[in-house]
Amino acid sequence: xxxxxxLSEERSDNSGSAAQRDRRKRILDATYxxxxxxxxxxxxxxxxxxxxxxALGTLYxxxxxxxxLLVSALETQxxxxxxxxxxxxxxxxxxxxxxIYVLKRLTRGMxxxxxxxxxxxxxxxxxxxxxxxxxxxxxxSMTSIVTHAMHxxxxxxxxxxxxxxxxxxxxxxxxxSALMAWVTGRSTAPETAHHIETAVRLIxx
Amino acid sequence: xxxxxxLSEERSDNSGSAAQRDRRKRILDATYxxxxxxxxxxxxxxxxxxxxxxALGTLYxxxxxxxxLLVSALETQxxxxxxxxxxxxxxxxxxxxxxIYVLKRLTRGMxxxxxxxxxxxxxxxxxxxxxxxxxxxxxxSMTSIVTHAMHxxxxxxxxxxxxxxxxxxxxxxxxxSALMAWVTGRSTAPETAHHIETAVRLIxx
DNA sequence: CCCAAACATAGAACGTGTTCCTATTATGGG
DNA sequence: CCCATAATAGGAACACGTTCTATGTTTGGG
Numbered sequence: 001x002x003x004x005x006x007l008s009e010e011r012s013d014n015s016g017s018a019a020q021r022d023r024r025k026r027i028l029d030a031t032y033x034x035x036x037x038x039x040x041x042x043x044x045x046x047x048x049x050x051x052x053x054x055a056l057g058t059l060y061x062x063x064x065x066x067x068x069l070l071v072s073a074l075e076t077q078x079x080x081x082x083x084x085x086x087x088x089x090x091x092x093x094x095x096x097x098x099x100i101y102v103l104k105r106l107t108r109g110m111x112x113x114x115x116x117x118x119x120x121x122x123x124x125x126x127x128x129x130x131x132x133x134x135x136x137x138x139x140x141s142m143t144s145i146v147t148h149a150m151h152x153x154x155x156x157x158x159x160x161x162x163x164x165x166x167x168x169x170x171x172x173x174x175x176x177s178a179l180m181a182w183v184t185g186r187s188t189a190p191e192t193a194h195h196i197e198t199a200v201r202l203i204x205x
Numbered sequence: 206x207x208x209x210x211x212l213s214e215e216r217s218d219n220s221g222s223a224a225q226r227d228r229r230k231r232i233l234d235a236t237y238x239x240x241x242x243x244x245x246x247x248x249x250x251x252x253x254x255x256x257x258x259x260a261l262g263t264l265y266x267x268x269x270x271x272x273x274l275l276v277s278a279l280e281t282q283x284x285x286x287x288x289x290x291x292x293x294x295x296x297x298x299x300x301x302x303x304x305i306y307v308l309k310r311l312t313r314g315m316x317x318x319x320x321x322x323x324x325x326x327x328x329x330x331x332x333x334x335x336x337x338x339x340x341x342x343x344x345x346s347m348t349s350i351v352t353h354a355m356h357x358x359x360x361x362x363x364x365x366x367x368x369x370x371x372x373x374x375x376x377x378x379x380x381x382s383a384l385m386a387w388v389t390g391r392s393t394a395p396e397t398a399h400h401i402e403t404a405v406r407l408i409x410x
Numbered sequence: 411c412c413c414a415a416a417c418a419t420a421g422a423a424c425g426t427g428t429t430c431c432t433a434t435t436a437t438g439g440g
Numbered sequence: 441c442c443c444a445t446a447a448t449a450g451g452a453a454c455a456c457g458t459t460c461t462a463t464g465t466t467t468g469g470g
Binding site: 023054055056057058061 | 417418419420421
């Protein structure tokens with residue numbers, strides 16, 4: 001999703017210290033690249049470190065575990081998506097239509113990179129309490145995306161009711177479960193889309 | 206789907222050499238014991254093998270991975286719960302009340318054994334495509350439990366409508382997400398119960 | 411300019427899931 | 441009873457996440 005390739009070391013023109021900056025970004029880019037090709041298993045810490053051209057210990061200084069690394073990658077992707085979506089109005093005649101539109105778009109995007117999605121989703125699922133803050137951030141993005149879609153435009157904070165949040169959380173739950181079913185091969189892409197659509201209509205009826 | 210261990214052949218000749226008795230059951234029992242005390246991390250394959258008094262290779266013959274082992278344990282627990290619930294009528298005046306009753310009961314049961322629940326849930330979450338059939342079985346039990354609760358009594362197969370199944374799946378999704386949030390320390394037990402209750406009322410309104 | 415502290419590197423080492431190998435022990439058909 | 445085959449035991453070996461150690465290298469305040 002991000003710039004295709006910061007993997008190739010771009011240290012040609014800038015000598016020394018310029019290449020020392022942006023380790024975090026290099027690491028995340030390497031993570032995306034490896035995940036895109038081989039999924040969760042291919043994101044091996046030694047491989048990430050080598051790809052990002054940092055030492056293993058440095059990788060662990062930036063991300064204290066493989067799960068932190070992948071959930072942080074997911075977090076970045078989600079807040080990017082949230083930002084992109086916030087820039088425009090969501091098409092659709094009612095909340096249900098708009099939410100379905102947005103979720104289908106999100107889902108299609110993720111299904112376009114199955115291995116990457118598998119890596120990020122499984123990390124998210126496996127995360128334990130130590131990753132709570134990153135997971136919380138992802139949840140916030142998800143809720144924000146859905147409430148935005150429900151309202152059609154970025155809502156004023158005090159325009160979001162208690163019920164909106166409950167609805168958004170439930171929709172987020174369903175979306176996550178559907179994504180998981182797809183990632184683990186228990187349902188096809190069309191089935192996933194259909195399940196999400198049905199559930200949203202049901203919840204926002 | 207009626208008996209607890211549909212997977213095992215459950216050899217009935219249990220007299221004879223006691224030590225040979227049902228390795229599968231010994232393994233699952235050891236798994237429960239270790240999980241109950243120390244959660245996911247404490248379920249170490251060498252420890253399970255030793256506890257169950259089988260060789261490591263034998264353990265892997267019965268369960269091809271730690272995830273298979275734990276998801277199978279979850280499967281057993283779920284189909285036990287399903288069986289117990291099927292034996293009686295569910296109290297409650299409408300579908301929503303009954304579903305909430307059952308889910309609260311289930312949730313309380315799992316929260317009574319936090320470490321065990323953490324182990325089983327995280328394994329379930331982490332499972333990949335190779336565990337699809339076990340995961341599917343868990344999903345079936347879940348759906349069955351919920352449709353049962355919706356109807357109040359074990360429904361005839363043809364009394365279950367398409368919509369029932371959709372409702373049950375959505376409820377299952379929410380329940381799973383709530384359980385996950387609790388397991389990873391992102392929400393407390395009361396919050397979890399409240400979220401489930403709110404969501405069920407919303408879905409079955 | 412100098413030095414202490416923070417940051418990086420390379421790589422060894424360790425733990426646990428998983429695989430593999432060999433010898434031994436049940437099992438069931440003839 | 442005997443043998444072929446499968447199942448099990450016991451344990452070495454390997455892979456990858458993670459931690460640790462020893463040694464530079466950068467950086468910012470005096």
